[in-house]
Amino acid sequence: MRSWGKSVDTMSSSSRSSQKENVSASRFGPKLCGYCNEFLSNLDLNFDQLNICGWVHSMDYHDIHKSARSGCQLCIVLRHDNTDPEDEHWHKAALGAYYKGRASIMMFLKSTSTTCYSAMYGQLSETISYPGTSRRQRVLDELDSIGAYHDLNYTPPKSTESQTAWELCDAWIKNCIKNHSRCKILHSASWYPTRLLYIGHFPTGYLDRDLSSFNVQLHLTQDKPPKGGYMTLSHSWGFIAFEMLKLTSETYEYRIKNGFSYIELPKTFQDAVRLSRFLRSDYIWIDSLCIIQGSEDDWIHESKAMVDVYRHSKCNIAATAAQGPTEGCFYPRDPTIVSPLEISLRLGGEEENPIPKKYLIVSDHSWHRSIEEAPLNKRAWVFQERILAPRQIHCAKDQLFWECNQTTACETFPFIFESHIEYSKGAAPLALNITSLDLTLSEMRKLRFCETRHDPFPGNFISYPQESSYSTYSNISRFDRTLAHLEGATIDEKIERLRRNIFLDWNNIISRYSSLELTYKTDRLVAIFGVASRVQEALKDMDIYVAGLWRSQLPWMLLWQIRISDTPPSYDCGPSWSWASFNRDVYFYAIPQPHDRVLINVDEAHDGHTVAKQGAASSHRISYLKLRCLLYKIEPDIAANSGKQSRTRFTTPTNPRLGFRPKSLHTDCTETDDYWHQAYIILVIGQHEENRLWGLLVRLCEEEPDCYRRTGMCWIDTEAEPNITEHVRGATDKDKA
Structure with a gap:
């Protein structure tokens, strides 16, 4: 042996x-x-x-x-x-x-x-979601519904550019529209963008072979309302964006009259047109050909409608593996690496297990590597498109993937693929967070029409339904976990729980979004504004969006954290108190807990950054918060820090007995020599269950008196620092600055 x-x-x-x-x-x-x-x-x-x-x-x-x-x-x-x-x-x-x-x-x-x-x-x-073997009821239900549109014995072809693979895409869409209850609730009345590309469709069951003489028409939807749905395309503009085919003010009249010839379209656009025609869609929306490039007025108008462009589409085609418009959507591949490898094992030997059992060998990170780490999904604008679209076909290098609010699938697992359930490891996939947010917003929209009173901005003491801080690592969506707890709940209780879910999903989505790339850093807020608009629509008058954060959640959301940066913040991108001021990955660690004590009063929140990007381009980007808060001037305690201390201890010159040593302190930028010369701390939240006081580090603005800018955040262990804990416990509104 x-x-x-x-x-x-x-x-x-x-x-x-x-x-x-x-x-x-x-x-x-x-x-x-x-x-x-x-x-x-x-x-x-x-x-x-x-x-x-x-x-x-x-x-x-x-x-x-x-x-x-x-x-x-x-x-x-x-x-x-x-x-x-x-x-x-x-x-x-x-x-x-x-x-x-x-x-x-x-x-x-x-x-x-x-x-x-x-x-x-x-x-x-x-145990795995595969036809003919799985015993999971959810898998069996999905196979039963999609069986009407596709033979369950799918064999991957030698290329994703094949009729066999495209017929699978057709089955995904038909089954989703017809049978997915969670996708049906997102369907709304017909809406069309200002412009679409008319491409017609080919007879059912055939691939376009020669479109060299084909012409794509630029269609004005107000002049002649389209019939049927339209597709959209997510693609990377690449490194030669200035050379890419575009609609411009100079060519607008010509394109309205003559359209675009198929042969002048870049390869990615051609592939999207062919797949859309095969899927019997007469129209497709492509940003560079449907928005007048270089026209600020048209950009402002169309960017406001971006949320509706993708939300009302039939399906979004994502050129996921392509780094630019010339690479196309489809690729040859070895089918061996697509189909699961079936291996029969007798664990323990023939005597113990005379009948071998079949195991399917698959990579545990195929979705992550093919989708999340793909070139397209590293772009911030595409992230929003993916969230807004009701369903999506990912054109990856090795295979085609499917994503909607009810299932994910791929050619390896052609009818349902749930890697978070199959493998139950690591953080929940982004697809799960997107689905959770979409379904929560839909449920909230239904409930908000009920007659109920709700305080949008709670006072100093609040009570939320508690959820483990490890819920990010669950293999069940937050929405599904919530449904299990809402049986018999009142309307108010349902709204409060769903509202909490929205903000937790928002934090997860922003954490992912903040790591993505933007050509223009000042687009940091505008490239996520479509998603924010959907959230605002669901919340209605329950909350207000302010520079990437939500008004009712400011005490927690202000406590975002980034890895320390050598690059100073950009106040053109966002105010100092918003994560958008830094081009860095952001994390939210202060999660609302039952009986949190909010120590700040937000009297006014003005967002001049989002308004500037969405409307008047000439307006100054000025955003501010007016707070009433416990504000302390702080200085490093030189005597206490002269030894080998792992953390800095601070004194408060106006009240020396309130000195403290933060358990954790994070500065946003590398400290300068005068960093602590005008340093203050604002205590924001007291969390009894966690024995924590959360605070913001701020300093006086040199340009404006009585104004402060964020420079970092910290938290204090209340058990280790009894003096400042007692002071906060006894503080009243009269003690706030």
């Missing part, structure tokens, strides 16, 4: 290499090389020892390439799953396994010289 706790190497390199290249049919199902045969045999015989990592003997990574070229199906998957096979860290690696119960085995290739590894999962076929 082979040992699993350490590396074993009993063969010479020449004999091992010869074994690897010998690929043949195996008792495990697929064609395998000798090395993979030995590895799976060890899995069968030693499964009881796999509660810890077990390694098969070390190997040369290039041998995987040789075996893959020879047809070993497991080596083909291993080679593809590794993101950088040429990295020297992979020259020596080990193939290991980790047993996670009889339903799941994790296989991973690990570098023997570093901590780098690449993981795949072997899931018992009956």
Whole structure:
């Protein structure tokens, strides 16, 4: 029996290499090389020892390439799953396994010289969302509904540019429109953008082969209302945006009369037109051809309507893998890497399990790598488009993916793919947060018409339904968790819980959005304004949007945090108290808890940044908050900090007994020599359950008296700092500045 706790190497390199290249049919199902045969045999015989990592003997990574070229199906998957096979860290690696119960085995290739590894999962076929094997009711329901539109025995073709793959897209859309209850509730009355591209459609079941003489018409919807729905396209403008085909003021009259010839469209636009025609959509909206580029007036008008352009579309086509308009939407691929690898195992050997069980081997990060890390989804504007669209086809490098408010799918799992349930690891995927927000907004819109009174701006003491701070890592959407708690709840209770969900989802979405790229940094607020408009529409008069934050949630949302930056904030992008003032990833750690005590009063909140970008371009970007608060002048305590202290202690010159040492302190920018010369702290929230006082670090503005700018945030352990805790506990509005 082979040992699993350490590396074993009993063969010479020449004999091992010869074994690897010998690929043949195996008792495990697929064609395998000798090395993979030995590895799976060890899995069968030693499964009881796999509660810890077990390694098969070390190997040369290039041998995987040789075996893959020879047809070993497991080596083909291993080679593809590794993101950088040429990295020297992979020259020596080990193939290991980790047993996670009889339903799941994790296989991973690990570098023997570093901590780098690449993981795949072997899931018992009956537990995974695959036709003919799954026993999960939700999967069976989805398969039953989509079976009317597509044969469940789907075999991926050699290219995503094929009739077989496009017929799957057609089935996704038809099934969603007809059977998805959660997508139906988002449907609203017909609405059309100012301009659309008329493309007509091709007879059912055929691909366009030659469109060289085809003309795309620029259609004014007010002159002649369209019939039927329209598609939209999300694409990257790339590094040669100035060369890309555009609608301009100079060409506008010509394009209205003559349109655009198909052959002058860049490859990505051509592919989107062909797929839209195949899906029987007569119209498509493409930003650069439907908004007059270079016209500030048209941009202001059309940018306000962006939320409706994507929200009312039939489906959004995303050129996910393309870095520019010339790359197209579709790609050739090896079908072997798309279909799940089926392997039959007798864990424990033939005597214990005489009947082998089928496991499906898939990558645990295919969605994340193909979608979230793809070139298109690193762009901030596209993030908004993805959230607003009711359904989306992602054109990735290796396969097509589907996303709507009820399901996600891909060609590997062609009818339903829920990686967060299949693998239950890490943070909830972005798709889950998007779905949660969309469904919560829809439910809120229904409830807001009920006769109910609701205080939009709670006072100093509030009580929220409590939710674990680890809920981000749940594999069930926040909306679904909430529904389970709303049985028998009153209208007020439902609204309050849904309202809380909206803000938690907003924080998660902004955390993701803040990491994305913008060509013009001053678009930081405008590129998310469409999503904010949807939230505002649902909340109606319950709340007010102010510079990326929500008025009722300011005590918590003001306490955002970024990694310290050498780059100063840009007050053209956002006020100092908004995350938008920094081009950095942002996080929200102060989550509302039951019985929080709010220590600030927001008397006025003026947002001049969002208004400036959405309307009068010449207006000054001035945003401010008028607060009544507990304000303390602070200075580093030189005597207390002269020793080796891990954290700075501060004194308050006006009241020396209130000195304190923050448990955690984060400055937004690298400190300058005079950083603490005009430093103050505003205590914002007291959280009894967490034993915390949250505060903002601010300093006086040099330009305007009695005005302050944010410079950081901190929290104080109330048990470790009793003096300032007692002072805050006894403070009243009369003590506020």
